[in-house]
Amino acid sequence: MDRTLLSATAKALVAPGKGLLAADESAGTCAKRFAAAGVADSEEMRRTYREMLFTTPAMKSTISGVILHDETIRQQHSSGQSFADYLNSIGVIPGIKVDGGTRDLAMAPGELVTDGLDGLQKRMKEYFAMGARFAKWRAVITIGEAIPTSRCIWANAHALARYAAICQEANIIPVVEPEVLLDGDHSIDRCFDVTEAMLRTMMSQLADNKVSIEHTILKASMVLSGKDAKNRASQAEVGARTVEVLKRTIPAAMPGIVFLSGGQSDIDSAAHLNEMNKPGVREGNPWPLTFSYSRALHFAALKVWRGKPENYKAAQNAFAHRCKMNSLAAKGKWTIESESAAK
Numbered sequence: 112m113d114r115t116l117l118s119a120t121a122k123a124l125v126a127p128g129k130g131l132l133a134a135d136e137s138a139g140t141c142a143k144r145f146a147a148a149g150v151a152d153s154e155e156m157r158r159t160y161r162e163m164l165f166t167t168p169a170m171k172s173t174i175s176g177v178i179l180h181d182e183t184i185r186q187q188h189s190s191g192q193s194f195a196d197y198l199n200s201i202g203v204i205p206g207i208k209v210d211g212g213t214r215d216l217a218m219a220p221g222e223l224v225t226d227g228l229d230g231l232q233k234r235m236k237e238y239f240a241m242g243a244r245f246a247k248w249r250a251v252i253t254i255g256e257a258i259p260t261s262r263c264i265w266a267n268a269h270a271l272a273r274y275a276a277i278c279q280e281a282n283i284i285p286v287v288e289p290e291v292l293l294d295g296d297h298s299i300d301r302c303f304d305v306t307e308a309m310l311r312t313m314m315s316q317l318a319d320n321k322v323s324i325e326h327t328i329l330k331a332s333m334v335l336s337g338k339d340a341k342n343r344a345s346q347a348e349v350g351a352r353t354v355e356v357l358k359r360t361i362p363a364a365m366p367g368i369v370f371l372s373g374g375q376s377d378i379d380s381a382a383h384l385n386e387m388n389k390p391g392v393r394e395g396n397p398w399p400l401t402f403s404y405s406r407a408l409h410f411a412a413l414k415v416w417r418g419k420p421e422n423y424k425a426a427q428n429a430f431a432h433r434c435k436m437n438s439l440a441a442k443g444k445w446t447i448e449s450e451s452a453a454k
């Protein structure tokens with residue numbers, strides 16, 4: 112394990128004012144998002160879309176790393192350069208999603224577990240050779256009347272820890288992502304309790320599996336009311352409760368924490384991150400807090416692009432705008448006025 116390389120990668124991923132671009136949607140997810148935006152789906156369209164994002168000039172100043180899908184890390188920029196080499200050439204670290212998606216957890220109705228540990232050691236070596244320096248594994252926790260069960264939490268935490276150890280052995284920074292879903296009508300308190308249980312169990316599993324916390328990045332979901340809840344918590348409350356649960360469970364040794372957007376609106380995703388980084392709060396945070404968004408960074412751009420070459424530049428502008436807004440939020444300098452002022 113090359114601690115010097117791993118430390119340098121982790122530090123660069125959470126550099127001030129920068130965050131991660133999650134562009135690792137599977138072909139199936141891409142097909143759904145493309146259909147919603149009226150874009151015909153094909154491997155070449157997915158390549159073109161990713162190239163549109165990666166060549167947006169604002170990437171250099173706002174994005175530290177990109178999470179790629181297996182298909183994309185094997186694809187090339189129009190110049191013939193691999194996407195991983197292209198990203199490196201602009202100072203952006205290539206990363207790779209290595210989980211195999213979720214499946215039903217046996218004997219546990221409504222609960223999921225993530226696949227992908229089989230053969231992972233071998234694949235990880237190949238990804239390192241292709242230029243990946245960090246990886247992502249997403250576990251999914253659903254809130255319902257009698258779920259999540261402790262068995263589901265444990266199974267997902269254990270898989271995250273096994274994955275993280277494999278990453279570090281291959282000198283790749285593990286991004287561990289236990290996503291507590293927004294779906295449901297639960298209260299913010301219920302989300303807090305589930306998130307706390309998940310994070311506690313995950314930290315214990317990471318320790319049991321000899322994972323170095325100093326070389327691990329958490330990709331967390333925010334503590335939110337369910338999307339169908341009647342009285343949804345305010346932006347200030349979401350920021351405060353999220354920081355509270357992280358302080359309770361995540362050691363200061365962790366080099367940084369990034370967030371997924373998870374179906375929140377673009378504005379909420381920026382506002383909530385800003386709440387956690389604003390003056391008076393950020394001084395008390397032991398770790399940098401930044402974004403690792405997919406939808407809240409580039410769904411707006413997809414809707415502008417619609418697969419048409421004449422919309423390419425306007426789509427890049429839409430993406431650049433969200434990059435800049437979330438970069439401001441990572442510094443605690445975002446305001447609702449900046450949304451229109453910067454356009």
Ligand code: 13P
Nearest residue numbers: 133371372373404405406
């Ligand atoms: P969203 O920001 O759209 O939730 O996606 C982030 C991600 O990488 C989920 O695994």
